[in-house]
Amino acid sequence: MKFLAVSPEAGDWTKLSPLAGAVNHLTEAYARVGTEVLTCSPFYPALLGDISAYSCVFSGIEHLRNMPFEVWKSPNSLHTYIRCDEYFARPAIYGESGYSYSDNHLRFSFLASAALTYCAEIDFQPIAICGHDWGGALVGALAKSVYKDLFGTLPFFFTVHNITYDFHVTEQEIEKIGLSRADFNMDGYEFWGKVSLLKAGLFYASKVLFPSPGYREAMLNSNLPGGLSGFLCRNEKKLKGIQFGVSYPVWDFNIEADLPIEDAKRHARKKLEAHIEKNFDDHLVMYCHLDEESGRTSETLATILADITKLNFFVIVGVSHNSPEGEYYRSVAGQNPGQITTMDISPDDNELKMVLAGADILFAANPREPSASLVLKALAAGTVPLTGKEVGCANLLANYDGDFQNANAMLVDDAAAPDQMLRKLKEVADLFAAAPENWENIVRNAYRFRYEWDRTISQYLITFGECC
Template sequence: MRILHVCSELYPILKTGGLADVAGALPLALESLGSENRVLVPGFPAFMEGINEKEIIADLTDEFGGLNVKLLMGKLPGTNITAYIIESPDLYDRSGNPYADSNNQPYSDNYRRFALLGWIAAKIANDLDPNWRPQVLHGHDWHAGLAPAYIKAMELTQGVQLAGSVFTVHNLAYQGVFPAYTFAELNLPNHFYNVNGLEFYSQISFLKAGLFYADKITTVSPTYAKEIQTEEQGCGLQGLLNTRRNDLSGILNGVDENVWNPAKDPIIAANYTVKSLTGKQKCRIALQEYAKIAVQEDKPIFVVVSRLTEQKGLNLVLAGIDEIIEKGGQLVILGSGDKELEKAYKAIAKKHKDQVSVQIGYDEEHAHRLIAGGDIILVPSRFEPCGLTQLYGLLYGTLPLVHNVGGLHDTVTDSSLENLAEDTATGFIFNEFELDAYKAAVKRAFALYSRKADWKKTQKRAMQSNFGWSNSATEYLQIYKQIAR
């Protein structure tokens, strides 16, 4: 089966969040199951520099709003995966963040930048590459949301069937919403601007386009698939999602064990396995030394690798930070986001130098360092489609402390007395998104850490969790088979 993945970022070449990890790992996992996978990405500088053996396979200049557009083909480094890159300097040749300017404001022409991504995807499904045509097009998040719409438009015009389409929602809160007047530049049939189409509260939504026109919809955990059909988490799209519930599946993201594996990780201070955790203690000391906090063994190290936003629950961590500091624990944070949160965390780190360390930004090496060296990873999100850092924490024996939502609910088992007795516990869960519930979970983490035998038993159970990509890739393949053309 031939599958084209359409995405805006791809690990390890370009990453701003978990989408890149998924887009980088899923095609490889599907390859191992016998399918043939290719990816399509915008010509951001990172992709133009990071993809090898590029050659021009189509010149589409003046076909999309008079732009200079070429389709290139190359190879993803270290793999056999073919990548298509859209070269359009006017749209993509910008330094820094791929989505926003130096003031962190979304580019005003993002609708054109990602409409072109969807249009080219549909053109590839319509024989743009004479040597390869996908049977399934898999679009990831709102950036690829117009791809299924362009496929339907081309099918209407030509009276033929093109590729089947799957659209994956990685986070329903990010919808790609633009003013209604931009629809005129998309080159779609007029009737596509409709409540049964792209129209969304008198604007247009790229994400809604994917949800409406794709043959199948997936999201990144079974619980999140249910949550987004409710008013609380449906972000205004719950009605549409309810009408499409028979086409909606929740498939957990996996972990690329070539990247995240404590037994082989080349980044961390020492490797370790579930049978021998000696190396984790070395990683713990290495983290304390790097973060310039006190080297101590008696109290747990809490770590955060996250966007610093209210949605990620970092306001709860801030409000409850005394629960960690007064008990002698330590907190090491890696992330960026809300400027007020950044400022507040840096002030606390300055005040409590032996206990708190904050690094603003994203650093892949430091992320590995935190997850290997920490004892508890905090993922207290208000909502969480899947979450990846709690999965990394499980595999590294760094127990997750999570809010009971979405993929966090699906992947972490609480350290209740019953679960500890049955040897199923893997972390700490709080049910209500409020400070007292969060602080109670922190207290339970301290209590379990003080009971070394129970702590080690829970660590080992967590490390035995199976979140590799094989099972998830198999589920995707079953969906593809239903719609392949």
């Protein structure tokens, strides 16, 4: 079984983006089950570190605009890089100083075209084509236009990692990027009078895959701009949510010691106390992570923070040092140092891993992150998530509603509703005070929950099999 995958971000970067990390995990999981995937992404010299480890293995001319390209490889055979320094040897991926590169449509249509050309030239015969986000969206359209004699009958699977990202160009560019002008309408890839690369991916896809069932449902019930909501609803039958996994060797802090999770978390709690130079006493430790994917979490937390300090909680807020939110929470922590502190968010995953391991509760009010991977990372640390039933992976979790035997999460109907989140925290505090052994059972259930990338790939392959 062979697939061609095209992504604007993937490979052995010195620091992975969320998209590159997800595509890498998918690629590695395919390999573990014996599926051969040709994963093509741009050769970004600025992101790949020591490029002396890479070498050119192919040179050719793509067939969309007849431009030369090279294919580069490293000792990691799972990734294939399309090299064109005119397009990809830039300081950033999509743009600089808050402005997109004006030729992004040319850059990423070139990527798709070069990948298809290379696939044909080496006689790689996929049974399906996969594209990731708007930067990989045009491979499906090109397979049905410029490359229709070679790939026109293959199904195209389009994974939307985050629907808020797109790129628009004028209709004068349609032919330059290999689209059919006949499909430039509201039911095709037109968006407010322009060409939407995201909609092109959605339109030409046999199946559109979202990174969690919850995200699929949220997109169908959201008021997205430019008629996109209606477009998704009209194409609802080809939309599918498949939960993205997490890497447990990375996020399970107890994987090597393999202690009973209660003991492991007691050790982790002491380590966290020493790291932040605080004494938690007998408080439950609640962590709230405020980054670009945290959605309305900060607003919800700020509304009820004074009430939370009346309960048996020590609150740790992870926040960017230079953000206005950081200034606010540092000020509040200064007024209540015995129950609140802040931590600067670090790009180092080990810092987040440490705080999740030492915490008891993750406060995640309506995060925007489509796969809700922070919730899965918390569970991997035996940390119970408090979040909404509509969030990402929540449909896979068991809510505590009085039954501690199976529960592994604290779920509310609307995680952006401060009163609901506070009410659930009071339940947690009461349970911990009255029956700590029942709380520990919920912690054990949380730690037992597993959703590996191999499970994600098994669902991908089932979906592919239904269409191929």
